[in-house]
Amino acid sequence: MTQLLAIIMTPTSLLAEVASPAAGHSYRPFLDPLDLHDRWWLTLLPLALGIALAYKAVRVRTFDDYFKQVLTMTGMIILGMVASAAALYVFVQWIVPML
């Protein structure tokens, strides 16, 4: 967030400097993608948490058990994704070859 704000507030003439070879080829947050290509599925866990946080923020009656409901919904989303992946694996690997 800080990096993004810095980019937004950076004069246009300096933006070329930020993205130039002179700045080195190091990782640039919010510009370059994370090097998570082998473990991309890990990004689904915070995604499930974020969805639950936002959805429950709108839907809950009181915030007394907000985080409990968020954790429950997060678990349900993750279980749903795992179940979907397992079902697709069985379908593609076992059922389709039999057709």
Place this chain on the structure above:
Amino acid sequence: MQSKNPDEVLQPIGGILAAIVPGLGYLYYRERGRALAVFLSITGLFTGGLYIGGIQVVDRVDDEWWFVLQALNGPMAFGVDYLHQNHFKTVVERGPDGRDHRRLPLPESAARRPANEPPERTLTKSLSRVHEAGTLYTAMAGMLNLIAVVDCLWHVPPGRRRSETSGRRASDQVSR
């Protein structure tokens, strides 16, 4: 099936505020806790998507259908797209040596002579799952903000309490 809350009426101001900044509609209704939770969760998802996939995940020109969902986040999605299109998106053009050259979409970059100078460090769009994950984060943030906007559009007017027997957040109003 849940019955409709008779206290809830069309609130254009609340809906517009919610569409401008996530959570602002709830602040208009003086639901500070809900406003903070909506703001942090939706902007967190959007920022998380940018962090994971880079600024390329918001692209009004090349990924227009994804941008339809991302635009539901409000002006922040348009701001990020403006930055991407005008400051960071790689421009490919034919150089004087007859080869394609990649440069930034900045006037300074256009004035450079690629044959004489080393190439600029441009963004390369990831084709991997990381890009998809980043795009998914920002699109989900937009769809969740749409739920908040609709909720703010049909809401109990500010300063008026929901009745205790109706409305899914009646006890919230009573407890405050």
